[in-house]
Structures are given as structure tokens and as C-alpha cells.
Amino acid sequence: MRTLFDAAGLHVTDEWVQAGGNRYPIGEIDRVWAARPPRRRPRTLALVLLIAAGVAAVAGLTALVIHNWVLVVVGAPIVVVFILFGGPLDLVTHRLENRPHELLISTRGRVRPVLSDNSVEVNKALRAVMRALEYHHDARRR
Numbered sequence: 001m002r003t004l005f006d007a008a009g010l011h012v013t014d015e016w017v018q019a020g021g022n023r024y025p026i027g028e029i030d031r032v033w034a035a036r037p038p039r040r041r042p043r044t045l046a047l048v049l050l051i052a053a054g055v056a057a058v059a060g061l062t063a064l065v066i067h068n069w070v071l072v073v074v075g076a077p078i079v080v081v082f083i084l085f086g087g088p089l090d091l092v093t094h095r096l097e098n099r100p101h102e103l104l105i106s107t108r109g110r111v112r113p114v115l116s117d118n119s120v121e122v123n124k125a126l127r128a129v130m131r132a133l134e135y136h137h138d139a140r141r142r
Contacts, residue, residue: 001013001014001015002014002135004128004129004131004132005124005125005128005129007121007124007125008115008117008121008125009115010103010114010115010125012125012128012129012132013132014026014131014132014135014136015132017029017105017114017129017132019112019114019115020114022112024105024107024112024114026132026133026135026136027136028107028108029105029106029107029129029133030106030107030108030109031105031106032103032104032105032106032126032129032130032133033103033104033126034101034102034103034104034119034122034123034126035101035102035104036099036100036101036102037100037102037116048091051083052080052083052084055079055083056079056080056083059075059079097118097119098118099118099119100116100117100118101116101117101118101119101122101123102115102116102122103115103116103122103125103126103129105129
């Protein structure tokens with residue numbers, strides 16, 4: 001018996017998959033796939049744009065109050081570009097890297113979620129289960 005994956009409460013061997021106290025024999029698994037749960041409302045982009053507009057407005061008003069037109073003409077666009085592209089890109093990449101994914105298996109017509117984690121861990125587990133299925137099918141052919 002080879003262990004192909006063991007992390008986050010999921011244990012995959014070439015004979016079975018164990019998750020949440022349940023053991024599923026590899027021979028009973030009909031299908032395995034990864035999916036993302038249903039999306040929530042896209043509030044992150046709206047929040048980032050609102051914050052960027054607020055910071056740009058404050059910077060522009062501050063420059064006008066101190067009567068420095070060079071700061072308004074040169075500095076405000078630089079601040080706006082940084083706010084719109086520098087900060088939100090970090091938020092977007094963080095959100096894309098850490099959004100939840102689920103590993104699902106189908107046994108005897110029932111769909112069962114076996115792992116919920118980020119895309120990297122779910123894809124590692126998916127490859128391990130697919131390898132276990134390949135080992136099982138190769139052994140049956142011999």
C-alpha cells in the first residue's frame with residue numbers, strides 16, 4: 001500500500017481515500033474532480049475603487065488647499081495610478097491564490113466532498129486520487 005497524499009485531513013493511498021473518518025475504496029470511486037463553491041457577491045473590487053477614489057479626492061483637495069498646482073497636475077495622477085494599480089493588484093492576487101476549492105468524489109452515484117482548501121492543495125490531492133485510480137485500473141488489467 002502506497003501513500004500518495006496525506007494532508008489537511010485527507011489520506012490517499014493506492015487502495016482507498018480517507019476523509020473525515022470515512023474510507024472510500026478506490027474501486028468504488030466513479031469520478032473525481034475539483035470545483036469552486038458558488039461565488040459570493042464581488043464586493044472587493046467595489047471597495048477598492050471606493051477607497052482609491054477617496055484617497056485621490058483627499059490628495060487633490062489637500063493640494064488645492066495649499067495652492068500647489070504642480071502637486072495637483074503631477075502628483076495626483078501618480079498617486080491615482082499607484083492606488084488603482086499597485087494596491088488592488090495585491091488584493092486581487094491574494095484573493096485568487098486563497099479562494100476556496102473543493103475536491104469531490106462520486107461513489108455509487110453519490111457526490112461527496114472530501115477536501116476544501118486552496119487550489120494548490122486541492123489539485124495535489126486530485127492528482128493523487130487520479131494516480132490511485134490509474135494504479136487500480138492497471139492492476140485490474142493484469
